[in-house]
Amino acid sequence: MTIxxxxxxxxxxxxxxxxxxxxxxxxxxxxxxRFVERNPYGVLDHYVKANSGPEVYMPMRVFPNGEGxxxxxxxxxxxxxxxxxxxxxxxxxxxxxxxxxxxxxx
Numbered sequence: 056m057t058i059x060x061x062x063x064x065x066x067x068x069x070x071x072x073x074x075x076x077x078x079x080x081x082x083x084x085x086x087x088x089r090f091v092e093r094n095p096y097g098v099l100d101h102y103v104k105a106n107s108g109p110e111v112y113m114p115m116r117v118f119p120n121g122e123g124x125x126x127x128x129x130x131x132x133x134x135x136x137x138x139x140x141x142x143x144x145x146x147x148x149x150x151x152x153x154x155x156x157x158x159x160x161x
Contacts, residue, residue, distance in 0.1 A: 062124035
């Protein structure tokens with residue numbers, strides 16, 4: 056998803072845990088989120104752990120696209136998750152990324 060802001064600005068915003076509740080509805084509630092260390096490469100991989108269940112790895116990147124930034128988040132289908140639930144999860148992530156885009160392009 057292309058965001059019309061500089062990649063460094065997008066990375067700084069997304070990597071700040073205080074901003075997560077503003078756009079990442081999938082991470083609200085009783086979950087723990089652990090990001091990889093800040094880095095100059097746009098890598099925002101993170102691990103999400105709900106109260107029950109395993110920790111889930113979520114690869115995420117911010118990279119340049121013209122004068123804007125692309126945000127890429129990979130959602131892996133977890134063992135035991137139905138196709139319907141997986142589709143719901145990916146649509147939820149898309150809505151969160153669209154919320155991020157709208158927020159940063161105000």
